[in-house]
Amino acid sequence: MKTLDRRLLKTPDLNAERLERLKKLFPDLFTLEGKLDPNEFKKVIDLDLVPESERFEFRWFGKSGAKRQAFTPTQATLCYDKSRSVNPDTATGNIIIEGENLEALKCLLAAYRGKIKCIYIDPPYNTGKDFIYSDNYTEGQQSYLEQIEATKNGIKLDTNVEDGGRFHSNWLNMIYPRLLLARELLTDDGVIFISIDDHEVHRLRNICDEVFHEPNFIAQLVWTTKKGAQGMETGRHIVPNHEYLLVYAKSTEFKFLGIERSQAGFSNPDNDKRGLxxxxxxxxxxxxxxxxxxxxxxxxxxxxxxxxxxxxxxxxxxxxxxxxxxxxxxxxxxxxxxxxxYKNKKQLVSMLGLYPTKASTQELYGLFADQKIFPNPKPVALLKQLFEVATEKNDIVLDFFAGSGTTAEAVLTCNHEDNHNRRFILIQIPERITQKTSRAAYRAGFNKISEITIERCKRAICQLHKKAAQMCSATPAKYHAVRANDNSTLVKGNSMTTGDKESLKKIGFKVYRLAKSNFMRVEFALDYTQPEKVLIETLNRYIKEKETQFFNKADEAAMLDEILLKNGFMLDYIRTQCKIISQNKVYEVKDQFKDCLICVDDSIKPKTLEELNSLKDRIFICLERALDSTMKFNLDRLFKKKLLIV
Structure with a gap:
C-alpha cells in the first residue's frame, strides 16, 4: 500500500510498519491472506509459562485507545506563516509550530524520525491549576477543539476514531500517545527530559518504562525551586520545594557529555610549569x-x-x-x-541544586516590560545546563509543550556561549487567553499562548546581542508590552532602534500552523476489501474530479511544503529552481540528509523529459494529474524506483 499511501499524502502508519517488520521476521505467524494469526502468536508467547494472573503490567482505562491514537496517521499538515516568522532566511532549522501537539508530532514524523537528539517537555502536572493546558480534561471534545482552533469549517483535524465524549479524558491518555511518538523522533543516542512533580511522577515512570524500556532509565533528577517555606502555611506543615526531571534514553548509545571544568579556585602563584x-x-x-x-x-x-x-x-x-x-x-x-x-569532564549529579522559580518568573517579566505575561516559567539556566550536557554542534532540541518558550531561549543562549548551532523545534497549542486566565497578557494584546511563545523568542534573540542588551538595561517602565504579531521587540515608544534590527538579523525562526491538508484526497474513504490497483484507479478519478479546480487556486509554496514534509524532507529544506529545465518549473530541493527534484505543474512537457535525462540519478516528485499514460511510462523508465508520483 506504499504507493496508495503516498498518493494520499499520509503521514507514517506506525502500526502497519510494526506489522510489516513482524511479518518479515516471522512469516509463519501470518495467514495466507497476510493477516496476523493471534493463535499462532500466542503459541510463540507460551501463556503456560507466563500466567496472566502473575503478569506485571501498568494498565488504565482508555490505554488501548490512546495507543491507537498515537499510531493513527493525521490528515493535517503544517502551513508556513511568513508574517510571524523572524529572519526566516537565517532560521537554520529553528521552528515554532502553533497547533495541537499530537497532530503536529505526526506531521513531523516522516521528516524528523530518528533525527531529534534531545527532547525536553514540561507537560501539565495534573493539578487543576495549570495555565496552558486544561489538564483536568473536563470539556467536551467539540468545545475543546474550538478553543484551540483545531477545527475549520466543521472539519476535524484530530485523529480520534470515535468521539468518546471527552478529548484526552485523563492525564495518562494525554501523555501516553505523545511519548510513543517522541520515542520515534529521537536519534538512537537521543534523550528525553520530562519535568514533573509529585502528583504524577510515579505513574509517569511506569509509562516511560514501557515506552522507552526500563533499562533506558537514566536518572530522576531533582532541582530545588526555592530555599524555604517563604511564609507559606500548609495543613501538614510541609512545603514542597523541589521538582523532578525524569531522564530516559532511546537506547544504550546515549551518554552525557559531562560538564566543562571551571578554572575557578585554580591559580599558579609559584609559576609551576605544570600549570594551574x-x-x-x-x-x-x-x-x-x-x-x-x-x-x-x-x-x-x-x-x-x-x-x-x-x-x-x-x-x-x-x-x-x-x-x-x-x-x-x-x-x-x-x-x-x-x-x-583532570582527563574527563565533571560528572553530572542527580541533585541539580537551586534554580528559584521566582527569579525565572522575574526574568521573563523583565523581557515583557515587567508585565506578568506568563506564570512560573521553567528557569532558563536549568534547561541550559541540560542542553549543555546532552547536546552539541547541530543537534535538534524538541519541546512539544513549549509554553512561554523557555526551551528556545535556553538553546539560543547555549549557542551564543559555545558558538554551536543547535536548533529548536517548539510546539504550542494556541489556547485562547482571557482576562480570567491571564489578565496581564490579555491587556497586553495577546490572544493566544502561542503568541507569547513567538514573542518571547523574538525578545530573547534581541537580548542576546550587545546593542539590545544596552537598550534592555534602561528603566523597564519606559517600555511597553507589544503584540505578538508586531515585529518590534522591547521597543521604546513606537520606534525600533537600528541596534535592535541588526541584532534580529543574525538569528531567526520560522513559524508554522497546524492546518487542514492542502489536498482534498486526504478525505477519500478507502475500501480495503478492494485490490490496491482498483483503489488507486478510484483515487485517481476522485483526485481528478475534486482537486482540478483547487490546483488552479492553490498556493505553490504550501503544496511544496506539504508534499516534501510528508515525503521525508525537513522544514528547513533549501529550494532552488533548476536552470536546465526550460519549459516546466522544476525545483532542486535539499535538506541535511537528502535531495530531490520536484515539479507541481499541471503537465510535464516533452522537452522537460529530454532535459531530465541528465538528472535521472535523482529522486523526481511530480503530480499524477500532470501525466498522461505516455509521459508516465517514459518517466518511470527514466527514473525507475526514484520516481514518486503524488
Whole structure:
C-alpha cells in the first residue's frame, strides 16, 4: 500500500510498519491472506509459562485507545506563516509550530524520525491549576477543539476514531500517545527530559518504562525551586520545594557529555610549569581512614595523619614535588592538585541544586516590560545546563509543550556561549487567553499562548546581542508590552532602534500552523476489501474530479511544503529552481540528509523529459494529474524506483 499511501499524502502508519517488520521476521505467524494469526502468536508467547494472573503490567482505562491514537496517521499538515516568522532566511532549522501537539508530532514524523537528539517537555502536572493546558480534561471534545482552533469549517483535524465524549479524558491518555511518538523522533543516542512533580511522577515512570524500556532509565533528577517555606502555611506543615526531571534514553548509545571544568579556585602563584593548581587537603580526620606518614625532606619532620590515599600514592606525590609542608606544627601537608590532572569532564549529579522559580518568573517579566505575561516559567539556566550536557554542534532540541518558550531561549543562549548551532523545534497549542486566565497578557494584546511563545523568542534573540542588551538595561517602565504579531521587540515608544534590527538579523525562526491538508484526497474513504490497483484507479478519478479546480487556486509554496514534509524532507529544506529545465518549473530541493527534484505543474512537457535525462540519478516528485499514460511510462523508465508520483 506504499504507493496508495503516498498518493494520499499520509503521514507514517506506525502500526502497519510494526506489522510489516513482524511479518518479515516471522512469516509463519501470518495467514495466507497476510493477516496476523493471534493463535499462532500466542503459541510463540507460551501463556503456560507466563500466567496472566502473575503478569506485571501498568494498565488504565482508555490505554488501548490512546495507543491507537498515537499510531493513527493525521490528515493535517503544517502551513508556513511568513508574517510571524523572524529572519526566516537565517532560521537554520529553528521552528515554532502553533497547533495541537499530537497532530503536529505526526506531521513531523516522516521528516524528523530518528533525527531529534534531545527532547525536553514540561507537560501539565495534573493539578487543576495549570495555565496552558486544561489538564483536568473536563470539556467536551467539540468545545475543546474550538478553543484551540483545531477545527475549520466543521472539519476535524484530530485523529480520534470515535468521539468518546471527552478529548484526552485523563492525564495518562494525554501523555501516553505523545511519548510513543517522541520515542520515534529521537536519534538512537537521543534523550528525553520530562519535568514533573509529585502528583504524577510515579505513574509517569511506569509509562516511560514501557515506552522507552526500563533499562533506558537514566536518572530522576531533582532541582530545588526555592530555599524555604517563604511564609507559606500548609495543613501538614510541609512545603514542597523541589521538582523532578525524569531522564530516559532511546537506547544504550546515549551518554552525557559531562560538564566543562571551571578554572575557578585554580591559580599558579609559584609559576609551576605544570600549570594551574589548587590546594587539596590530604588528611581526613575522624573518618576511620588508616594513618599514613610523610617526612618533610627539608626539615626531617614527620607528619602522621588519617587519609584515604595509599602510602604509595603519597610517596609518588612527594617525589613529584606536589606536596607542600606547613610552616607550623598545628597543620598538615597539602598537595598541589593540577587542573591538567583532570582527563574527563565533571560528572553530572542527580541533585541539580537551586534554580528559584521566582527569579525565572522575574526574568521573563523583565523581557515583557515587567508585565506578568506568563506564570512560573521553567528557569532558563536549568534547561541550559541540560542542553549543555546532552547536546552539541547541530543537534535538534524538541519541546512539544513549549509554553512561554523557555526551551528556545535556553538553546539560543547555549549557542551564543559555545558558538554551536543547535536548533529548536517548539510546539504550542494556541489556547485562547482571557482576562480570567491571564489578565496581564490579555491587556497586553495577546490572544493566544502561542503568541507569547513567538514573542518571547523574538525578545530573547534581541537580548542576546550587545546593542539590545544596552537598550534592555534602561528603566523597564519606559517600555511597553507589544503584540505578538508586531515585529518590534522591547521597543521604546513606537520606534525600533537600528541596534535592535541588526541584532534580529543574525538569528531567526520560522513559524508554522497546524492546518487542514492542502489536498482534498486526504478525505477519500478507502475500501480495503478492494485490490490496491482498483483503489488507486478510484483515487485517481476522485483526485481528478475534486482537486482540478483547487490546483488552479492553490498556493505553490504550501503544496511544496506539504508534499516534501510528508515525503521525508525537513522544514528547513533549501529550494532552488533548476536552470536546465526550460519549459516546466522544476525545483532542486535539499535538506541535511537528502535531495530531490520536484515539479507541481499541471503537465510535464516533452522537452522537460529530454532535459531530465541528465538528472535521472535523482529522486523526481511530480503530480499524477500532470501525466498522461505516455509521459508516465517514459518517466518511470527514466527514473525507475526514484520516481514518486503524488
Amino acid at each position: 593548581w589548587k590546594r587539596q587537603q590530604m588528611q581526613r580526620l575522624g573518618q576511620g581512614f588508616p594513618k599514613r606518614t610523610l617526612i618533610d625532606p627539608k626539615t626531617g619532620k614527620k607528619y602522621t595523619f588519617e587519609t584515604p590515599y595509599t602510602q604509595t600514592k603519597l610517596t609518588k606525590w612527594l617525589n613529584e614535588g606536589s606536596v607542600l609542608f606547613p610552616q607550623n606544627n598545628t597543620k598538615y601537608p597539602i598537595r598541589k592538585e593540577f587542573l591538567a590532572e
